[in-house]
Amino acid sequence: MGKISINKIAEMAKVSKTTVSFVLNGRGDEKNISQKTQEKIRKIAKDNNYKANFIARSLSLGKSYTIGFIIPDISNPFYGKIAKQIEEIAEKKGYSVMVANTNEDINKETDIIENFRARQIDGIILASAFKDYNQLKDRIGTDYPIVLFDRFFPENENLFIGINNYNTAQRLTEVLINKGHKKISLVSITSYLPNILDRIKGYKNALEKANIELDEDIIFEIDPSNIKDGVKNALTMIVTKEDSATAVLFLNNVMAAEGIWTVNTMYPKYKQKLDFASFDNLDLFDYVTPKVTSALQPSTEIAIHAVNMLYDKINSNTVSKGIQLETSIINR
Amino acid sequence: MGKISINKIAEMAKVSKTTVSFVLNGRGDEKNISQKTQEKIRKIAKDNNYKANFIARSLSLGKSYTIGFIIPDISNPFYGKIAKQIEEIAEKKGYSVMVANTNEDINKETDIIENFRARQIDGIILASAFKDYNQLKDRIGTDYPIVLFDRFFPENENLFIGINNYNTAQRLTEVLINKGHKKISLVSITSYLPNILDRIKGYKNALEKANIELDEDIIFEIDPSNIKDGVKNALTMIVTKEDSATAVLFLNNVMAAEGIWTVNTMYPKYKQKLDFASFDNLDLFDYVTPKVTSALQPSTEIAIHAVNMLYDKINSNTVSKGIQLETSIINR
């Protein structure tokens, strides 16, 4: 079972394996194989439930028809949603998807890429933990088809598909300003990642445009390895200090969720007094106070573009153009 | 780059590819290759950044060192969490993970399994949409290593790793009973899936044990393709009918989330009057009213068992024992 090969079919049909290969790949007519022979071969293949060995074909063709999807954490619904779409689109093009998690560890990321490459995976879609493109390039070279998403590298815009972080941060901040807030706190993670830096710039620019003076006391950069305490401390500062922020912009949904938790459990009196805004959406934002205005990423479009860009790179080695999509602000 | 093969190394080292293969697989001493030759080969391999072609190795060994993970929907955080753990554990054993979504479509499920098999994927971990094991068996045979999770088949318990659905439903119902509720509604999906049927049985048994008479009027089976309206109708019945249910058991988290939404937006007066219980956990359950008592699946353990069971099947063709783990009830 499952052991039927092209050789065995050739033997049964009393033809060469070349002929079998031609026929089963739909090149029978082109190769002038008689209808009689073609039918005979197809019948035997069908009767024996023949399925070509993909590994053998891959070795021969030098392609695995597999793409890699490498992200910090597949259990994060944001990545999960994109993973699903990518799988769906890739499948239509005859590609399967291999998934791996880096946990934001650049060494693990490097290992995964090397492993995927050794597996002859044709190209990867990557949310990289690397600080900049040059570091990544030093480790993995430049001759492997890659599309970057979620994490942006200014040094190489053309590999990127994702959102415009700067604009999104600006728009989220403006929503809070338009609600009448004058003191808007920023809760960020300490990070060198360009997408985070862009978000911070967008926040600052929105304040400047509205002539609101920047108050460094309500800008918090918290340790990504201890988000819980970082957010708790930030909110404690806000609620205890006289005349402090009345709104908070969180640079990702994990911190926003922590913020909601903290206010609800530690400072319930402030539930109605604070307005929140956050990057990325979470289902729970629909249910909670403080109200959270969020920026929803167009995950379907990101997935479509990502697969198409990678496909083009794999199959025609074109230099794609990077894409920055706008987010939808969900005003709550 | 990346094009260096065992043949080229053999050429450079002026030895046969056999020797190179032995040395690079750590069998140099065993095969009596002199230290001098071994070092020479290793140096050339390292200098040229040689990475064995996994595809070629797979073809030769008849193993791909890849496992398939097939689920209804990777964007569902429940599956995402398990996917992450599975990937982590599999990686430690030298396996990569290929992911595919069935969208609960048994034809797509069959196609994916056949595709994975043609790709020589060594075995699969599957949350099947099939009604029973025999149907699945008819389509894909019985000679492919499979571990089932999430969906239980009474006909073949030994393929399964997951939770005890019957017990969990019973315990969730008992929590509601212990809170003083006498009229407990059940919101289920219309389904032939054994795990759903088990949950219903558990609910009924808990009522019986507590001498609460079954009231078919507050048992709702809703169409899985239109959960939103189904839940809305169920809750409307409950709140409009005199003397109706004061608590609701939802058989999955999607329906529970809809229930919360409905109460909050349509019947806010009932927010404090109803108690909810639900299978599986969601982050948002921490934040909302009505309070939702939920049954958290031990996803880490499920993942560990799933990979180990599959690994054993692949490598020793053992008949594993099925496992039903208990859930943790989060009482809110």
Next chain:
DNA sequence: GTCTTTTACTAAACCGGTTTATTATATATT
């Protein structure tokens, strides 16, 4: 009736590894 073209099909190389069986030389044993 010979030359050309078309039809129908195949041998063999190749992809890049693994593995078995074999050989040649050096060393040890008696």
Next chain:
DNA sequence: AATATATAATAAACCGGTTTAGTAAAAGAC
């Protein structure tokens, strides 16, 4: 000195496909 054993390495088959170059026979052209 003859034989047994250990050392060091290799040729070649194999995994299951794809593809190039080539052949033999039949049909068509003149």
